Amino acid sequence: MILLLGGTGYIGQAFASELHARHLEHRSLSRHELDYTRFDVLLGVLRSARPQFVLNAAGYTGKPNVDACELDPGGTLAGNLLLPQTIAQACEVAGIPWGHVSSGCIYSGAKLPGPDGVHAVKDLTQPAARSIVDTRPETVQGYTETDLPNFCFPDPPCSFYSGTKAMAESAIAGLGSSYIWRLRIPFDEFDSPRNYLSKIQNYPRVYENVNSLSHRRDFVRACLDLWALRAPFGIYNVTNPGWVTTRQVAELIQARLKPRREFAYWASDAEFYRLAAKTPRSNCVLDVSKLLATGVVLRPVLEALDESLQHWQPAHPWSVTEP
Numbered sequence: 001m002i003l004l005l006g007g008t009g010y011i012g013q014a015f016a017s018e019l020h021a022r023h024l025e026h027r028s029l030s031r032h033e034l035d036y037t038r039f040d041v042l043l044g045v046l047r048s049a050r051p052q053f054v055l056n057a058a059g060y061t062g063k064p065n066v067d068a069c070e071l072d073p074g075g076t077l078a079g080n081l082l083l084p085q086t087i088a089q090a091c092e093v094a095g096i097p098w099g100h101v102s103s104g105c106i107y108s109g110a111k112l113p114g115p116d117g118v119h120a121v122k123d124l125t126q127p128a129a130r131s132i133v134d135t136r137p138e139t140v141q142g143y144t145e146t147d148l149p150n151f152c153f154p155d156p157p158c159s160f161y162s163g164t165k166a167m168a169e170s171a172i173a174g175l176g177s178s179y180i181w182r183l184r185i186p187f188d189e190f191d192s193p194r195n196y197l198s199k200i201q202n203y204p205r206v207y208e209n210v211n212s213l214s215h216r217r218d219f220v221r222a223c224l225d226l227w228a229l230r231a232p233f234g235i236y237n238v239t240n241p242g243w244v245t246t247r248q249v250a251e252l253i254q255a256r257l258k259p260r261r262e263f264a265y266w267a268s269d270a271e272f273y274r275l276a277a278k279t280p281r282s283n284c285v286l287d288v289s290k291l292l293a294t295g296v297v298l299r300p301v302l303e304a305l306d307e308s309l310q311h312w313q314p315a316h317p318w319s320v321t322e323p
Ligand SMILES: NC(=O)c1ccc[n+]([C@@H]2O[C@H](COP(=O)([O-])OP(=O)(O)OC[C@H]3O[C@@H](n4cnc5c(N)ncnc54)[C@H](OP(=O)(O)O)[C@@H]3O)[C@@H](O)[C@H]2O)c1
Pocket: 005, 006, 007, 008, 009, 010, 011, 012, 029, 030, 031, 032, 037, 057, 058, 059, 060, 061, 075, 078, 079, 080, 083, 101, 102, 103, 104, 165, 183, 184, 185, 186, 194
């Protein structure tokens, strides 16, 4: 049996569907049912139910976006740092392996070629970096699992949310047997306020940057595949190979869904942060070589985006596409 924590959430629901599709026996536990955030309660469940594996898809993301985490630091710390630490300790005491959904948002930018070799560039909106992205995309490299987070409390600026996600990785790294799966900007074909493709369609103006992304179903499949393959425990970037600019995604949406509106963009970072965002946003490219080397198969990000748009299921069909 696999124990799923946070199965009521956006990512947890995708884990639950995939476990169901694979006919894997599982139990989804909600705080409403049992307060698994308490060490004694969780350890009791682990000792009585003896799951083979624990999946932690619980966490505090902030709604409607990460700005909300700045207003609730206690809740953010509880969901993103204390909870994973509690799960790590309970799983270690019970001798049960587990997987934790982390985030790629602990990085900013990408690794770009420079006069002295490849180096990390945090802000890809700067003209020199953007020129490399546009004219030599093949030279853009993502951060690997051995690169230290650079959008976190020790390496600011960062959002409070990102800071807590990075702290959790350090806190659980040496405890027991665990996977740390880094998700990044989930999307799929189901229109939802949590889906990146829906968000882009609904923003009054689009923020242009460069990112790796995770197709939601591809992500949970890859995480479960790692466990099924008994791949070595540790940190894995779990994004669809490659990266995209927001403008590319908007163009794909235009081409496939033909929305009635034209996309408008923020004129600059300064304008975006003055009018639309409170805390800094992570935009980054991740390298997935470590994941692919295990034998886990993930399709390229453009393919996953296009397939999602081809099979788009609007929440309100009459409001999206031209006749
Ligand atoms: N969605 C994204 O864009 C994204 C991107 C990268 C990483 N992630 C990470 O993926 C994980 C799942 O995110 P999600 O988008 O599925 O979140 P979500 O929809 O908000 O669901 C999270 C679930 O976590 C549980 N939970 C346990 N303790 C909590 C606490 N203190 N505060 C809030 N919720 C708590 C809740 O389930 P119960 O109340 O039923 O127990 C809740 O339904 C999180 O760790 C998040 O940081 C998300």
